[in-house]
Amino acid sequence: MSWISTTLTSSLGKKLIVGITGLFLCSFLVVHCGINSLIFLNDGGEAFNIGAYFMATNPVIKIMEYVLFLGLIAHIVQTLLLALENKKARPVGYFKENGNANSKWYSRSMAILGTLILIFLILHLKHFWWSKVSGHLAETGETMFAEMLEIFEKPIIVVIYVLAQISLAYHLLHGFSSAFQTLGFNHIKYNGLIKSVGVVFSLVLPIAFAAMPIVIYFGIIK
Amino acid sequence: MSERHINIKLKVWRQKNKSDKGNMEEYALSGVSTDMSFLEMMDTLNEKLTKEDKQPVAFDHDCREGICGMCSMYINGQPHGPLKGVTTCQLHMRTFNDGDTIVVEPWRSAAFPVLKDLIVDRTAFDRIQHAGGFISINTGAAPDANAIPVPKENADEAFLAAQCIGCGACVAACKNSSAMLFTAAKVSQYALLPQGQAERYRRVEAMVAQMDKEGFGACTNTGACSAECPKEISISHIARMNRDYLGAKSTSNAI
Numbered sequence: 001m002s003w004i005s006t007t008l009t010s011s012l013g014k015k016l017i018v019g020i021t022g023l024f025l026c027s028f029l030v031v032h033c034g035i036n037s038l039i040f041l042n043d044g045g046e047a048f049n050i051g052a053y054f055m056a057t058n059p060v061i062k063i064m065e066y067v068l069f070l071g072l073i074a075h076i077v078q079t080l081l082l083a084l085e086n087k088k089a090r091p092v093g094y095f096k097e098n099g100n101a102n103s104k105w106y107s108r109s110m111a112i113l114g115t116l117i118l119i120f121l122i123l124h125l126k127h128f129w130w131s132k133v134s135g136h137l138a139e140t141g142e143t144m145f146a147e148m149l150e151i152f153e154k155p156i157i158v159v160i161y162v163l164a165q166i167s168l169a170y171h172l173l174h175g176f177s178s179a180f181q182t183l184g185f186n187h188i189k190y191n192g193l194i195k196s197v198g199v200v201f202s203l204v205l206p207i208a209f210a211a212m213p214i215v216i217y218f219g220i221i222k
Numbered sequence: 223m224s225e226r227h228i229n230i231k232l233k234v235w236r237q238k239n240k241s242d243k244g245n246m247e248e249y250a251l252s253g254v255s256t257d258m259s260f261l262e263m264m265d266t267l268n269e270k271l272t273k274e275d276k277q278p279v280a281f282d283h284d285c286r287e288g289i290c291g292m293c294s295m296y297i298n299g300q301p302h303g304p305l306k307g308v309t310t311c312q313l314h315m316r317t318f319n320d321g322d323t324i325v326v327e328p329w330r331s332a333a334f335p336v337l338k339d340l341i342v343d344r345t346a347f348d349r350i351q352h353a354g355g356f357i358s359i360n361t362g363a364a365p366d367a368n369a370i371p372v373p374k375e376n377a378d379e380a381f382l383a384a385q386c387i388g389c390g391a392c393v394a395a396c397k398n399s400s401a402m403l404f405t406a407a408k409v410s411q412y413a414l415l416p417q418g419q420a421e422r423y424r425r426v427e428a429m430v431a432q433m434d435k436e437g438f439g440a441c442t443n444t445g446a447c448s449a450e451c452p453k454e455i456s457i458s459h460i461a462r463m464n465r466d467y468l469g470a471k472s473t474s475n476a477i
């Protein structure tokens with residue numbers, strides 16, 4: 001095996017891929033949240049539609065869409081491999097375990113939280129991405145904003161979206177700072193900053209995302 | 223605190239040998255002095271079992287003062303019990319109350335197979351050490367060490383890492399059975415000192431490879447290891463190991 005594959009298949013190497021792809025996915029969340037937040041302007045979706053059109057047609061963004069999918073798949077595959085290996089590392093479990101005495105529940109539940117987010121993501125892609133690539137939007141001449149208004153009419157969808165954002169918040173609360181530790185960034189000068197940025201990040205983004213279906217459902221934004 | 227006498231119930235893992243399936247057994251112990259250490263309480267149980275013509279509970283112990291790292295017991299869901307920064311031998315019965323049920327289990331990890339009752343085979347740690355946790359040349363006596371200037375912070379930090387007693391509580395606590403805190407402590411104690419520099423990269427590559435080979439899981443940064451470590455080794459050492467490993471892999475001459 002070459003040194004590259006030895007490195008990337010080692011426990012530390014796999015973690016590295018999870019950390020890097022995780023941070024990359026975070027950068028995507030920022031862009032996604034930024035553009036979607038244009039609906040809060042309450043201008044009938046005008047600004048948002050311009051943003052959505054740009055994202056759908058700009059060639060650089062189109063290439064980045066493939067990179068994003070690759071990053072997402074790498075993140076999922078690597079964490080899955082690690083989770084299976086970690087399971088194998090303790091074939092016989094404990095009779096009594098007191099995990100809360102030494103760690104946070106969400107830190108120990110990253111795989112479950114991630115799976116919940118993945119299930120949501122499939123639904124979310126069906127809602128908004130498929131209508132774009134299948135040509136549904138082009139056919140009907142409907143805008144992305146109109147699509148949003150239509151989908152968030154159903155209360156069950158709104159509930160699912162909000163629950164998914166709660167999963168995302170906890171996933172980020174551990175994941176953001178954890179990625180830095182994996183990359184070796186642990187320094188008294190920056191630990192506080194990483195921790196606080198992580199907390200703000202994992203609150204602000206999911207709250208903004210969760211607010212979107214809510215305000216649309218209640219007709220505050222139309 | 224004055225001495226009290228308490229009655230307790232114990233649930234202890236019993237397993238005849240490596241291949242036995244094993245099970246939890248219940249025992250009652252009355253009049254246990256709260257001044258006893260946990261191991262003395264286990265001794266009392268064993269005396270009782272011996273008198274009843276039963277097999278005493280096998281458990282590891284040696285120094286009984288928190289320095290050898292032998293007393294591996296998973297007590298009430300935590301390695302070395304509920305107190306922070308202590309080993310089982312430093313845990314006293316005053317931590318428990320009259321009528322308590324105390325669950326005692328061995329470390330659980332594929333890399334630490336149970337040999338008998340509460341005794342596990344921790345030679346996997348030895349093999350990680352043998353892979354690179356040393357300095358190959360003679361570094362001389364104390365005066366020679368003093369001839370090389372070492373910044374005080376580095377000396378302190380290396381000393382904190384060197385406090386690791388190889389007890390395995392980090393592995394036992396970790397939901398992934400990861401040995402990264404142990405390995406990182408051993409990597410760090412040399413990485414911070416001038417004598418450790420010559421083999422710094424070779425060491426981390428070899429020790430991480432051995433750690434993976436032993437079948438320990440991979441760290442997910444829950445921090446449980448450090449919270450349960452009797453020597454309170456910081457996870458900042460794991461970050462240092464990650465840095466050194468990636469640095470070593472991308473720049474060393476080993477292809």
Ligand code: SF4
Nearest residue numbers: 386387389390392451
């Ligand atoms: S790092 Fe702490 S818990 Fe792990 S072996 Fe060393 S002393 Fe024990």
Ligand code: FES
Nearest residue numbers: 286290291293311
């Ligand atoms: S018996 Fe030596 S540390 Fe507990």
